[in-house]
Amino acid sequence: MKSLRLFLLPAAGLLLAACDTTPRERQEMVKQEARRLDTVADRAAAKLRVAGRRAARFDSVSRARTRQPLDKAAETAFTNELLGTYADIEQLTPQTIEPAFVQFMQQVRAQRKQWTQRDWDYATVISRRLNARFRAIRLDIKGRDELHIRALQTEFTALETGRDVKDLGQAVKQPD
Structure with missing residues (x-):
């Protein structure tokens, strides 16, 4: 005991x-x-x-931002900047879609550290358009290229999510 x-x-x-x-x-x-x-x-x-409370405020501000329509001219400029010669997404072929994704991700990697959340909004729209084109022509894409594209898609999602988590963490730490 x-x-x-x-x-x-x-x-x-x-x-x-x-x-x-x-x-x-x-x-x-x-x-x-x-x-x-x-x-x-x-x-x-x-x-x-x-x-x-801070996380809820961040979420509210984020939702308000995403409800604001993107400027078409800025989106076009951003598309040209990120995709270069592949900017006409609707014209991408099974042979050019993989290099377009590579170009896109090279630019995302190079520029992401100075991007604002609004810049990420533009990049996300471009990514969605690329993904839609990919789905439209997927059956004609070589398996090797499809695998590489899927890896690049995953990398983009990871980078975008990482930025969101970082921004949320900063918002939670900031004093009122």
Whole structure:
């Protein structure tokens, strides 16, 4: 029985032997430890409430941004910048779709660090258009090229999601 009491006391943060204290003293130590744990839990809950409000605000701002239509001229410029000679997405063939994806991802990798969330919105629209064209001609694309395209699609999604997570993390950390 003594070993059980010695085991329980360190959990309360004290290194006293059970035989060196009275039950009333142990009861008081447990109450103090419970108050300390309540305080820690209350602080953690407050931090979570604040982080939740900030995350909700970020989500609200993000939704409002995505509801705003993209400027067609800016989208065309962005398409030309990211795709170069492959900018006419609807004219891509089974032979040119893979190089278009490669060009797109090279530009995304090169420019992504200075992009705003709105820039990512434009890149996402371009990616969706490329993906739609890919689906339209997929049955005529060589297996090797299709595999490479799928890897590039996955990379784009990972980069975009990483940016969203980074921005959300920064929004949660920012003071009100």
